[in-house]
Amino acid sequence: MANVPEKLHYSKDHEWVRVEGETGTVGITDHAQHALGDVVYVELPKVGDKFEAHEAFGSVESVKAVSELFSPVSGVVTEVNESLQDEPEKVNTDPYGEAWMIRIRVGSAGEVDGLLSSAEYEDYLKAETE
Amino acid sequence: MLAKVGLNSIEELFTSIPEDIRLRAPLNVPHALSELEMLARFEEIAGRNTAARRPSFLGAGAYAHYSPTVVDHLISRSEFFTAYTPYQPEISQGTLQAIFEFQTLCCQLTGMEVANASMYDGSTALAEAVMMSERITRRSRVVVSPAVHPEYLEVVQTYVQHAGIELVRAEFNEGTGQTDLTDDAILNDAAALVVQSPNFFGSIENLNRMADRAHQAGALFIVCVTESISFGLLRSPGACDADIVVAEGQSFGVPVSFGGPFVGLFATREKYARQMPGRLVGTAFDKEGRRGFVLTLATREQHIRREKATSNICTNQGLVALAATVYLTTMGRRGIEEVATQCAQKAAYAARRISALDGFSLPYSAPRFNEFVVCGPQAADGLLRRLAEERNITGGLALSRYFPDKPNDFLVCCTEMNTRAEIDNLVNGLSSLI
Numbered sequence: 215m216a217n218v219p220e221k222l223h224y225s226k227d228h229e230w231v232r233v234e235g236e237t238g239t240v241g242i243t244d245h246a247q248h249a250l251g252d253v254v255y256v257e258l259p260k261v262g263d264k265f266e267a268h269e270a271f272g273s274v275e276s277v278k279a280v281s282e283l284f285s286p287v288s289g290v291v292t293e294v295n296e297s298l299q300d301e302p303e304k305v306n307t308d309p310y311g312e313a314w315m316i317r318i319r320v321g322s323a324g325e326v327d328g329l330l331s332s333a334e335y336e337d338y339l340k341a342e343t344e
Numbered sequence: 345m346l347a348k349v350g351l352n353s354i355e356e357l358f359t360s361i362p363e364d365i366r367l368r369a370p371l372n373v374p375h376a377l378s379e380l381e382m383l384a385r386f387e388e389i390a391g392r393n394t395a396a397r398r399p400s401f402l403g404a405g406a407y408a409h410y411s412p413t414v415v416d417h418l419i420s421r422s423e424f425f426t427a428y429t430p431y432q433p434e435i436s437q438g439t440l441q442a443i444f445e446f447q448t449l450c451c452q453l454t455g456m457e458v459a460n461a462s463m464y465d466g467s468t469a470l471a472e473a474v475m476m477s478e479r480i481t482r483r484s485r486v487v488v489s490p491a492v493h494p495e496y497l498e499v500v501q502t503y504v505q506h507a508g509i510e511l512v513r514a515e516f517n518e519g520t521g522q523t524d525l526t527d528d529a530i531l532n533d534a535a536a537l538v539v540q541s542p543n544f545f546g547s548i549e550n551l552n553r554m555a556d557r558a559h560q561a562g563a564l565f566i567v568c569v570t571e572s573i574s575f576g577l578l579r580s581p582g583a584c585d586a587d588i589v590v591a592e593g594q595s596f597g598v599p600v601s602f603g604g605p606f607v608g609l610f611a612t613r614e615k616y617a618r619q620m621p622g623r624l625v626g627t628a629f630d631k632e633g634r635r636g637f638v639l640t641l642a643t644r645e646q647h648i649r650r651e652k653a654t655s656n657i658c659t660n661q662g663l664v665a666l667a668a669t670v671y672l673t674t675m676g677r678r679g680i681e682e683v684a685t686q687c688a689q690k691a692a693y694a695a696r697r698i699s700a701l702d703g704f705s706l707p708y709s710a711p712r713f714n715e716f717v718v719c720g721p722q723a724a725d726g727l728l729r730r731l732a733e734e735r736n737i738t739g740g741l742a743l744s745r746y747f748p749d750k751p752n753d754f755l756v757c758c759t760e761m762n763t764r765a766e767i768d769n770l771v772n773g774l775s776s777l778i
Contacts (some may be wrong), residue, residue, distance in 0.1 A: 255618065255643075257618070260482065273652070275643050279648070280643045280648055280649050280652075282652075
């Protein structure tokens with residue numbers, strides 16, 4: 215069973231966001247990294263780029279496939295995890311920690327309302343696999 | 345056969361074609377000939393093509409160099425001579441190794457870190473380089489030297505016109521014959537600066553200085569080479585800090601003929617490899633530890649990344665790239681240097697003799713490789729036509745074809761194929777016709 219930490223918000227595209235003040239930290243879920251397989255490359259945006267919710271902000275490449283990364287919230291990129299350029303395998307080993315991908319200045323506090331809680335995401339995964 | 349497909353006449357096969365555009369009369373084709381008659385007929389037609397046997401000083405993007413006989417011999421071997429390049433490693437180690445060696449040679453020539461399996465030709469390689477610079481910098485303004493081959497610029501324009509990329513032309517220095525970047529603001533917010541060297545007018549550009557200017561503005565520096573033999577003598581674009589190098593490889597063992605074939609070289613820095621177009625062969629090891637060759641970084645390509653692929657090219661210019669590989673391997677480092685030196689020395693001799701003629705001058709002062717512009721005392725197209733008709737010499741290219749404001753200018757190219765006697769005949773011919 216995939217690891218789904220509490221206190222994070224989840225999208226149906228299998229991204230997570232942790233909101234602290236105005237800043238949202240975004241990554242992909244444990245379920246997503248497991249489905250992708252060994253990640254070999256992560257393509258990320260630049261600081262200052264602006265994204266709408268559900269817009270593609272980059273891509274993640276595994277030995278199996280290339281998948282787009284969709285931003286769970288709208289906002290402006292304030293920080294990018296450059297360490298993933300050299301160590302993309304962190305996405306597999308620590309998807310909720312070291313393998314955070316971007317930090318976004320979140321458009322508004324209501325941004326996360328449309329996202330799933332950890333319990334809802336677990337149900338969503340269950341429904342998806344059934 | 346008609347009965348098998350349930351039809352009564354040949355005409356019924358064409359019912360999907362509207363009546364009014366269908367051919368009603370029999371095709372106007374000559375009656376059948378025996379093999380003997382046909383060979384005689386074709387030899388007679390070919391014999392009328394005197395232009396192909398004239399001494400020629402045409403360059404401008406296609407160059408007549410000597411191709412050792414081993415090139416045609418090896419590329420015609422049945423192991424290589426297929427209609428399509430097979431890429432499956434299980435059955436294609438020979439082809440893949442040849443491509444890998446081609447890539448290695450491209451890197452050595454250009455001074456770059458990674459090269460792809462080849463592009464269709466130099467002009468499409470340049471267009472791909474321009475689009476790659478947009479992906480890397482996320483800027484959409486590309487500054488091009490006006491001394492890039494005009495047909496290359498047309499191809500680039502065709503590629504980018506619907507991609508939201510704007511091409512901006514830099515100025516041209518009419519004294520040196522080089523690109524002029526004195527306009528300080530021109531590179532602001534540019535994705536790339538594109539320069540050809542030696543440029544269309546034969547002038548060698550100051551690549552180091554232009555690389556600095558491009559990089560100061562945060563732009564990539566793209567170098568384009570149409571005469572790849574120049575790699576044998578000039579400092580490599582990689583050593584001059586280029587980010588992407590594209591070149592036409594026809595000079596390497598491929599004869600000039602109507603419209604090709606050509607082959608594009610494409611090389612860049614390793615950090616940009618994931619944004620590179622085209623196929624890429626790498627080495628791998630099988631389960632017994634033996635070295636093998638496979639396509640790699642295929643996730644850039646459209647069979648995986650669909651519309652987000654770096655390019656729509658799904659192939660390479662296999663046979664022509666193989667010819668270039670055999671040519672380069674046969675000639676070796678010293679051989680290419682020797683060919684390049686001969687080209688440069690013969691061009692220098694021709695330039696010196698022509699500029700000594702009354703009424704002829706060399707308008708540009710920059711260093712040259714094997715091509716140079718001559719300004720004559722009368723319209724160049726008429727002069728060159730008379731040179732061909734009366735002296736049986738193809739004297740070069742009248743620049744009025746691309747630059748109506750340069751009616752008296754023509755571009756002369758020398759390669760190792762031009763003998764001293766041919767050059768002397770050119771000089772005497774020019775002097776006698778004015």
